[in-house]
Each structure stands twice: as C-alpha cells, then as structure tokens.
Amino acid sequence: MGMARRACAVRVIALLAVLVGARSCVLADTPPNHRRWGLWRPRLIAGVRSNVRDSAMFGIGWQGEGAVRSALRMCADDGSNGVQFGYVRHDGRAYAQQVIVDAQLQIKMNMDWILVEHKTRDHLPAFAWVLRITGEHIETEQDLRSASGASYVSLFLTAASGADEDDIEGQEEEPHVLSEIECTGHSSDVCIQGQSGRSVSALTPYKLMYKQPTYGTPPTLSFAARPPKLAYPEHIVSTWDASISALLVAKDASKHSKGPRRDLSQPVTVLGAWAREQQFASEQHVLRYMKDDGSGVRTLHADDPEAVDSCADARTCSVAVVQRVLERDFRVEIVFSEFAFDDELLVSLCGAALDERIERARRAFDDRFHAVFRGIAQNYKAGSTETRMATYALSNLLGGFGFFHGSSWVERENTEIATSTDAGIEPKNKLETREVAQVLGQDGKLAALTPQNFFTATPSRVVFPRGFLWDEGFHQLVVLQWDTQLALESLMSWLGVIRSSGWIPREQVLGFEARAAFPKHISHLMIQNPSVANPPTMLMPWQVLARRCHNMHQGTKENSLDRVHPEQDATCSAATWEHVANALGLHLRWLDTNQRTRDASAYQWKGRNERHRPQNGRNPFTWASGLDDYPRARVPSAQEKHLDLHTWMVWAHSAMVTITSLAGHSESSVDALKRRADELKSMMETQFGGGSDRHGLLFDLDRDGAQIEHVGYVSLFPLMLGVLPHDSPRVGAALAAMQDPEQLWSVAGIRSLSKSDDYYLKGDQYWTGPVWIPINYLLLGALHNKYAAYPGPYRERARALYDDLRRTIVTNMARNFEQQSTLFENYNDRTGDGQKGRLFTGWSSLIVLIMAEEYEGLIV
Incomplete structure (x- = not known):
C-alpha cells in the first residue's frame, strides 16, 4: 500500500461541539464574581459548562472511519467499546489532565484543561479556559501488517432548541443563538461567538477558538468524510445514536408528564450550522458549511423531520459543529474566553506559554497532594502503584x-x-x-x-x-x-x-x-x-x-x-x-x-x-x-x-x-x-x-x-x-x-x-x-x-x-x-x-x- 493511501487510512476527525443555551445548571443565585467554568458534565468523557443557568456547554467526542468503523465515543460508558479513560490529575477547580486509550482505533489521547481568571479591556473579571488534546498513534503488530483504520476526534459546538423542562413554570424563552461563525480556509483558526446565561440582563458573551492543529493535518485525502447527524427520527439514526441521543435530544422517560417531551422516536427541531475542513486528493482545501450533501446548513422541523432548510447565515442557528481531519499523531488547542480575546491573553494560553502553564499545574497538583495527604507520602513511594x-x-x-x-x-x-x-x-x-x-x-x-x-x-x-x-x-x-x-x-x-x-x-x-x-x-x-x-x-x-x-x-x-x-x-x-x-x-x-x-x-x-x-x-x-x-x-x-x-x-x-x-x-x-x-x-x-x-x-x-x-x-x-x-x-x-x-x-x-x-x-x-x-x-x-x-x-x-x-x-x-x-x-x-x-x-x-x-x- 502506497504512502498516500496509508496517510488516507490514518486520520482523525476532530469535531468541536458546544451546547449553547441548554437549560441545566445550578446556583443561579451565585454572585457574578463566583461564576466559573468547570468539567461539570459527568455523563461526558470531557464536558465543560459554567455554574449559571442556560450555560454554554461543551463536549468532546471522536469516531473512526476506514477499515475500522466505529460509533461516536463521547459518553462515559463501561469500556465495552475498548475505550479506557480517567483523570490522572484533577484539582477540582482550575486544572485537569485526562488520559484516554482507544484500543480499537489504536490511539491514545492526552487532554489538559486549564482555567484562567483574567480581566477584560474594561477591567471586568472574566474567565478563560484552554483545552489541549494530543493524540498518539498506538502501533500494533496488526497495524504494521496493514492499514487498520482511521480515527475521528469530534469536538462540537451545539445547542438544543425548543422547550426545556424549566417551561413547567410557564417561562417560555427563545433559545440563545450563535452570533457568528468565522470559517476562513484550510488549517485556519475557527472562531465561534455566542452568549451564555439565563436572562438577557445576565448574558455573558463569549468567544471560542478552535485553533489550527499544531501538527497532524494530513497532506491529502481521497474522500470527503461524512459527519454524524445531530438528531432525527429513530429509524434513520446513524451509528452514533446511542451516544449522542442522550446529549442532544435528551430523552424524557416519564409516561405521565403532560409537559413538553423530546424523544428520538418523535420529530425534533434542531437548528444546526455545520462546518468542516474538506481536503481532497486534488489538494484543494476548503472549509465549508454542509447539508446532508456536504454544502450547507440543515434544520430539522417538528412537523417534517426530513425537511431541509438552509439558514442564510449562522446568526439564526443555535447549533454549530467544527470538524477537522487529522492524523492519529496530532495536537490541537481549543481556547475559550468570556467577552472577547485580546492578543495578550490568546498568546498566554497557547503554544509554548501553555506548555509552561501545564507543567506548573502538574507540579502544583503533585506537591499539594503529598502535602495534604502526608500519611500517603510517608508510607508509599512516589510513583508506586498505591x-x-x-x-x-x-x-x-x-x-x-x-x-x-x-x-x-x-x-x-x-x-x-x-x-x-x-x-x-x-x-x-x-x-x-x-x-x-x-x-x-x-x-x-x-x-x-x-x-x-x-x-x-x-x-x-x-x-x-x-x-x-x-x-x-x-x-x-x-x-x-x-x-x-x-x-x-x-x-x-x-x-x-x-x-x-x-x-x-x-x-x-x-x-x-x-x-x-x-x-x-x-x-x-x-x-x-x-x-x-x-x-x-x-x-x-x-x-x-x-x-x-x-x-x-x-x-x-x-x-x-x-x-x-x-x-x-x-x-x-x-x-x-x-x-x-x-x-x-x-x-x-x-x-x-x-x-x-x-x-x-x-x-x-x-x-x-x-x-x-x-x-x-x-x-x-x-x-x-x-x-x-x-x-x-x-x-x-x-x-x-x-x-x-x-x-x-x-x-x-x-x-x-x-x-x-x-x-x-x-x-x-x-x-x-x-x-x-x-x-x-x-x-x-x-x-x-x-x-x-x-x-x-x-x-x-x-x-x-x-x-x-x-x-x-x-x-x-x-x-x-x-x-x-x-x-x-x-x-x-x-x-x-x-x-x-x-x-x-x-x-x-x-x-x-x-x-x-x-x-x-x-x-x-x-x-x-x-x-x-x-x-x-x-x-x-x-x-x-x-x-x-x-x-x-x-x-x-x-x-x-x-x-x-x-x-x-x-x-x-x-x-x-x-x-x-x-x-x-x-x-x-x-x-x-x-x-x-x-x-x-x-x-x-x-x-x-x-x-x-x-x-x-x-x-x-
């Protein structure tokens, strides 16, 4: 098999997803200066949200294509699909390191997440966070003999439209929308702007940047990878229905509720703005919106689940997906800031500066662990299994x-x-x-x-x-x-x-x-x-x-x-x-x-x-x-x-x-x-x-x-x-x-x-x-x-x-x-x-x- 064909078979799609305006959060009475972000979506392998109602919500997923096809890996499950994951460090507030091993797709990923408190240009308190994902191809004997498959890392930005259960109180509100999606060409940074919060007076604007890969972008691809869909009736759900359905089209198990219900077996309204990096054998590199045919934006209507409407622009959409195609050895960074980035903040959260932040955070966690749990430090060797x-x-x-x-x-x-x-x-x-x-x-x-x-x-x-x-x-x-x-x-x-x-x-x-x-x-x-x-x-x-x-x-x-x-x-x-x-x-x-x-x-x-x-x-x-x-x-x-x-x-x-x-x-x-x-x-x-x-x-x-x-x-x-x-x-x-x-x-x-x-x-x-x-x-x-x-x-x-x-x-x-x-x-x-x-x-x-x-x- 030639090198070009081998490169085609060894790829990862990274899909960034953020749930904007989904109504599930806590501590609405928390003072504004106590608002913060955390990895507080335990059902997901990696999910970020803040502690305000209708918070923007972020999640990570990946899937494989090629000789090995796989369902989306996004929800935390029992490891039956060959995926093991767990935090090796987590301080409960501002730093976490998680290691993920996907044996089937032969990839190991290290995720470092850091939260930073900063000041805006107007000197207002705000938070920023960065997620770095580093992929490493795990080579096996089988892999050496043949091209064993491809992997996809799907990180997506999305929001569910329609009534949430809070409407039990009769408070019907329009879902928050994405204000802008900037997609400007192959291997560029992709920026998404939105708002997070419960009420108009308390909305917090934010900007999310899915940066171009540090390394791992394949030179050419001979096919256009097809992304997973967000939601549709049960009979046409694709391979990742079991994972994604609970997150985007949350299932109401009640047989008694007269209130609004959303179920995969029922038509569901979801506004979706899709974007992905298309790379063809002709070496044309274009970042486009997509319909099912790969060219635009798709809307599913409650009265006609198969109807497809095209949004004029992203301003009317509450769901966005950014999808990248990467080799299994890769590194990408996702940067988030409340209000807006300034150049100094962006530089301090990426690249070599991020290397230093991560190293300091790891040392601080290790030192604090041994100081707090002195009995462990005294009785067990550092680095031991215990x-x-x-x-x-x-x-x-x-x-x-x-x-x-x-x-x-x-x-x-x-x-x-x-x-x-x-x-x-x-x-x-x-x-x-x-x-x-x-x-x-x-x-x-x-x-x-x-x-x-x-x-x-x-x-x-x-x-x-x-x-x-x-x-x-x-x-x-x-x-x-x-x-x-x-x-x-x-x-x-x-x-x-x-x-x-x-x-x-x-x-x-x-x-x-x-x-x-x-x-x-x-x-x-x-x-x-x-x-x-x-x-x-x-x-x-x-x-x-x-x-x-x-x-x-x-x-x-x-x-x-x-x-x-x-x-x-x-x-x-x-x-x-x-x-x-x-x-x-x-x-x-x-x-x-x-x-x-x-x-x-x-x-x-x-x-x-x-x-x-x-x-x-x-x-x-x-x-x-x-x-x-x-x-x-x-x-x-x-x-x-x-x-x-x-x-x-x-x-x-x-x-x-x-x-x-x-x-x-x-x-x-x-x-x-x-x-x-x-x-x-x-x-x-x-x-x-x-x-x-x-x-x-x-x-x-x-x-x-x-x-x-x-x-x-x-x-x-x-x-x-x-x-x-x-x-x-x-x-x-x-x-x-x-x-x-x-x-x-x-x-x-x-x-x-x-x-x-x-x-x-x-x-x-x-x-x-x-x-x-x-x-x-x-x-x-x-x-x-x-x-x-x-x-x-x-x-x-x-x-x-x-x-x-x-x-x-x-x-x-x-x-x-x-x-x-x-x-x-x-x-x-x-x-x-x-x-x-x-x-x-x-x-x-x-x-x-x-x-x-x-x-x-x-x-x-």
Missing part, C-alpha cells in the same frame, strides 16, 4: 462533580406505607403546594417538584452520573481533606433540596441529561417517594466542618480549617451554622418521625414491599437502607425493626450536638439531643438484644419480635458507628466474626454477609457477600478511633485487626488498579477482583483516606 491509585481516586472523584438543573419526580401518595403509629405520631410526608410545579398523569398521583439548581459529586461517571444522598456523605469526607470550600458548595447545595417536611429525595435525577443516563430497566426508581429515607451520612462531613470550626475558634491548629480558602471566616460564622443546624435538624426530625415502627418503639426503613424482590432471593429489597438486597424479614410489616437505622439514629443525634452547639442553640436544646441519643443507645440492648445470643451480636427483628440472624454488615453497625462501649462483650463477638474466614474475613476486606449464611451470594449478589469500601472504611475508623485507642479487653485484637484489614484492602485494590487502571463499585470476596460498576471513584475513593489514615467525623 500512590498512582490514590491520585487517580481523588482526581476522578473531583472530575465526577456535576451541575444540574431540573425537577425531581415524586409520588404524591403511597397507600402501601403506613402514615401513622399506634402511639399517635403522625409522620409529615405531604408535599406543600408551593413545592409542586406540575401534577403529572391523569390520576394526579405523581408530581414534578419545583426545578432546582444542584451541584454534587457523583458515584461514577459511567453508571451513576447523578447525585445520591447515601453516597454523598462519604464523597465529601474525601473532598473536605482536599478543598473545604468546594465541599461546602456541594453540601450547601444538598441542604437546598431538603423539602419543607425535612425529606430529601435519595436520588437527584435533575434535568434531561441525568434522566437520559438513568437505566431503563429500573426507570421506576426515578420516581421518588416522600416517605422513603436514606442513611444520614450527610452529617459526617458536616460534623468534620463543625469540629474544625470549633478548633479554629479555640485556637487549636490541629484539624482546624487550615485547608480552606479565605472564606473560612464566613464558613465558621454563627449565621452559617444557624442555617446548617436548622436544615439538618429538620431532616433529623423527619427521620425520627417518619421512620418509626407502628408501636413507635424503634425504627424501620419505609418502602419495603412484596412486589420488589431480587430474582434470586426471597427477601424484598430495602433500597432505603442503601444495602438493597441484604436479607431482612421475609414478610415486610409495620412492626419489623431495623438495627442499622436504629444505630444511625443514635449516631445522628450525637452528631447534631456539635453542630447545634456551634450554631449557638440554647443549652436546653443541645441537652435534649444528648438525652435522646442516650435514650436510643440504652434502648438498643433491650430492643435488639433478645434471642439465643449464640453469635453475641445484635440483629434485626421481624414482626413477631424474633431476631433475624444474619451475621454481616447490619449486625456490625453498632460497632462501626462507635455506639458499643469499648469494653462491651459484643465488641469481642464482632471482632471474632470479622476475623473468621468462614464468616466475614476475605481476601478483599470484610464481606457484606457471612460465608456461612444460607443467603450468602443469593439475591442480586450485591450486598450478600461482596466487599464494599465505604463499610470497611467505617469499620477501620471505629477500630482506629475507639476500640484500638482506648484501654480495654479488646484493644490489642482491635489494633491487630485494624492493621490486617487496612493492609488487605490497600493491597487488593492496588492489584486491581495495576491490572485494570480503575476502581470498582465493590470487590469479589472470593477472588478479590473488582466488579459491578467501573470508574467507581465515588465512595471507593475512600481508599485515599484509608491510605492516609484519616478518619475524621466518624465517631461522636
């Missing part, structure tokens, strides 16, 4: 943050859940009228809540790119060690979604992008129930902050707010903590009232029913607990009692003591919390301590008061939350069960259910055997902070177990990371192999704190 795993875990936790805007969908009524107790306690779980934006469905049993702005970390960009209440408390324990202010922004955002009753929806599925990523086979879980709870893990990071503020007020340097930004004084103000204490107190009162048993003597997770059972199991799910298929009572009832929730309530009341004290609440209200915690603690033995006591542990109780004897995570909760006295015989029983390989000890850590249990690996094999890092972190924290720290009969055993367990977890996770370059949702208790969700750098990132031996906020 250290690389820890930086990867932190970076991808920070890289999983997202901004969202939208409505939670909730049940207005649920007759299957008890609404009162025999003791006369009336749960408050009704939604107030002002909280409901729209009643859904003809029967009126569903509602869309008032749209909200939301900023959160996510469990996994691959499988769970949305907010989870149960997970978020663990996430922010890690973030707090790195950037207190960033953690505080997210924690405050979660306080903002507490309803007037005190209920918090356990999953935050807000906006089209989050809904499009929701698994279809469990779409019913998208509908939230105002009676269903989740563990109050959110109190853990708040307790850390409260203790640090207390230490700062006391002048204690250790564990004070020395890792915060200058806002630390406001963070520790009485006004801040009054707001926090009131919000968390409201939620705790809701838990205390709504999760009672019928006789009001104990607690139970509401929402269990006969209809929802795992395929391979007899016990109904207990999704509210977070331990979904862990065995409970086979027959759900209003009388069953759940040990883990009772333990959480003991712990939560104790945690609120520190928080309310900092808020300046009266001594009597603080004492009331202490008394309630002590009362619940004393009730634990009388309520759950009956039965044969052959295991020496506490267990759930069924409707008849009989113990449900399953040795596992639930029976360990009194120890893992530090509720058991350090000299209690039940501590010894728990240690014995954890150290026994036939019960809970495994090659990966403490397994979720005893190997000797009849239900072991039954159900969904989710919480019935596998090893989960957050629970093991709680166990390590309890051992480290209490049971191995205080003199008593079990101190030495607790210390030995702590050392063995910590070493086992780190060793096993490092082995998996060395082999697979990622973290997992849980780990197989027999082989130690990672399983379920990949890139699970939410609560599995707690490995960073385990390695650093940081256990703040766990024992109260």
